Amino acid sequence: MSPLGPNDDTQPWKGRYAPYDLVKELCIAVGAIGLLAVLLTILFSSPDDKPSTIAQWARQKPADFVTAAVKELDGTSPIAEYGPPYNHNGTGQEAWILKPQKWLGVSHPIDTEQDFVVGPLAMIPNDPGLTAALAQYKAAPEKQKKEWAEAYAKPLEETATAEEEKKTPPNTVSESNGTVLVKTSGDAGPVPVMMSSLLADAQSGGVDGSLLTSKQFFQTDYTKPLLFMAEGGLLSERAEQHHLLGDQWGMMNETGSYPGQAWLWLYALWYQVEPIKSSPNADILVMLVMGVLSLAFICIPFIPGINILPRKIPIYKLIWREHYRSEQSF
């Protein structure tokens, strides 16, 4: 039965037919669209901004790198507290009784302390100072490790906050020739040595390699280096320059002045609207709204009101004006 039921008065066509060459039409269309694509290519090409690396991040923003790294060490970074699918340190997003992030569990386990800091440091050879510092860190109780990392992180975080709020930062963090000097008020134990070594390793490209090849030689999974790099300011700084931040309609845009994924405008729109915009569960709310709207889009023929709107608003008279004109002439 038709979804429009008795209101569907669509009749089989008993009228005239005009000659039509389907294959020719398709060939012409492929030629025309192909030519248009070539023309757009010649006129505008396509964007290809080089990817960022952890080495670039560590060289260009050493204090930012060390700030992110020490948060990975003490477990206070966004990824350290993310929850599934990376770890159990957070519950993930939820909406009403729906907690799919939690239900699906940890599928890509990430221990930020081990994966982003201790693991890469352990791969650095011939550095007795680092070896001793690592041994001291590994042998310490969890409480002590936390206190050392927090003592080192405190001045870095205060400086980052002051810079973010455009205030004068405290004189506790300084950069010199690519190194970072942090004046701690408490005992940071082996953490300063570990952070200096990690920074030097990252600047030489070692951390890029160690995060990528930690599982096997042939590697196509960039989860760890991308998650680590996204904790810092380099990617977001570049994204802001290319109008790619969330409040700039995010990923529907593309680097340069290209149209990007314009079809994602409705996804991006919800992130600009309150209460979703400021909700800690914004992502699941947007996905649920889009899920419902997508289902409604598929089911348009069955939705009362929406399915008769085309009959009520006579755009069809414009589309079929030739047909109605020829009917009048009979």
Place this chain on the structure above:
Amino acid sequence: MSAAPPPATPASKSWTVRTRERAVDALPPEKLLPDGQPTYVASWIYVFGVASIASLIVIVVSGSILALKGPAWWHYTGVGHFFNSIHMWGVELFFFVMVVHLWGKYWMAAWRGGRTRVWITGAVTFLVAVPTALTGYVSQQNFDAQWIATQAKDGLNAVGVGAFFNVLNFGQMYSWHILLLPVAVVLLVAAHVLLVRKHGVVPPFELERRKAALTAAGAPGADGSPHAATAGERS
């Protein structure tokens, strides 16, 4: 030497014969590849359907050339960048003409006359095309891919999809982009086109005064009574 004709197989037992008969019944050759079209199919809006298919062909051909040379080729050769640009603009054109096509079909209420599945396959094609494009954007191996992947992960993780569809895993995304999702889109488009050929292009709304005239003349179906045949078929 002449080959003897194969022994007749009872139609009711041969899956092959039954499949062929059902296929030919649903779509006889003159319906599958028609040489005539109802006269009401006379508007520029109809161009956007075939333009969507043409864009898809441009995307598949340019994407196949990129796939032949591998994912890094387009970054370091001019020819590679040329085909990547064609691929990208093909995608932009595909979405543009498909959206116009969908709006056109909505205002025609193109699901009428038993064409619900035609609408549904078209709508699902659009929805499947979105992740097909997304996986392409995160497979670019440039800054755009890095940023889009790190942003898209949160939405997908929030609904649990990230557990098995990791946008930060280039290898996985590349597989989805060049095989699984394009195959889904092409199959959906094929089903959509076959359904259009089966049911014909949706005919215009009857104008009220014409309906009244038909009712007065006692024409069948003018009062909304059910009918078996569909519009767009040659009678």
